[in-house]
Amino acid sequence: MKKVFALALVILALAGVLAGCNNTNHAMESDVVWGSYEKFTYEVTQNGNSETGSYSTELRLVQNESLDVGLAHFDKVTNQLQINRFSFGDFSFVEVLLFGKATDKQKLIPIASYREQTTDGVTSYQTIVYDNEKAKTKIYLYSDSSATLDSVTPVEIGLASPYYDNSELYTLFRAAGSQISSWTINVPIAKEGQAVKLSVSTASSATISVPFKSDVKCKTVVYSRSDLAGKKYYAYYAADAIEINGKKISSPLIEIVENDVIFKLTNIEIE
DSSP, X not given: OHHHHHHSSTTSSSOOOOOOOOSSOOOOOOSOOOOSEEEEEEEEEETTEEEEEEEEEEEEEEEEEEEEETTEEEEEEEXXXXXXXXXXXXXXXXXXXXXXXXXXXXXXXXXXXXXXXXXTTEEEEEEEEEETTTTEEEEEEESOTTOOTTTSOOEEEEOOSSBOOGGGHHHHHHHHGGGOSEEEEEEEEGGGTEEEEEEEEEEEEEEEEETTEEXXXXXXXXXXXXXXXXXXXXXXXXXXXXXXTTEEESSOEEEEEETTEEEEEEEEEEO
């Protein structure tokens, strides 16, 4: 099953090339405004495998809260928080991302991210802390859950603009909306100690049914590693808002196709 998760969130396990530096991150303005809390749950299947897994992503606004993102502590922040959870067989992970600015909550500028991954009972950790003034990031990799910022030696890399965190890619594509035509972004890969280029474009629309709504017309986003020709992945977003419990949700992610692995939306929660 490990091959599933080298692909799930496409760029995690693949080596790439890019080491750049710029003095700011020119993040795009979001086309999509979400509520104070949204949660999307997906069933994960793989062709030829009878097992099923689950993936969920939560978005919520934190207001004047103190919190930890892995090894990094933040006092009284007002930003967006995203939490991803994935489980399939003997592989699972949890990701936490703090992003945005108090003055513009819909910008997806990464501030810090955390990933806790378990494979065959062995757990590893990573924390990425962004210095957006200098377009740099520090990457902390560790296997001890009691580690601190002082006990782990980070790898520091420069980032070419625009850059985003790997854990926010599907939220990023949703937020970009009509701004995606032909786009290249840069994403730091913790285990490689470097950043990679990701090419993003659009394709023909599709119609997909989910348990709570049939025939959802979807916009198609195609993305790939720029240095890996022929490997393309697909994300399908509702072209129109979907209403849940009297509330409209803009451009929810309906389905993801990564080679023979499919993530299909099964439930939406909103406040």
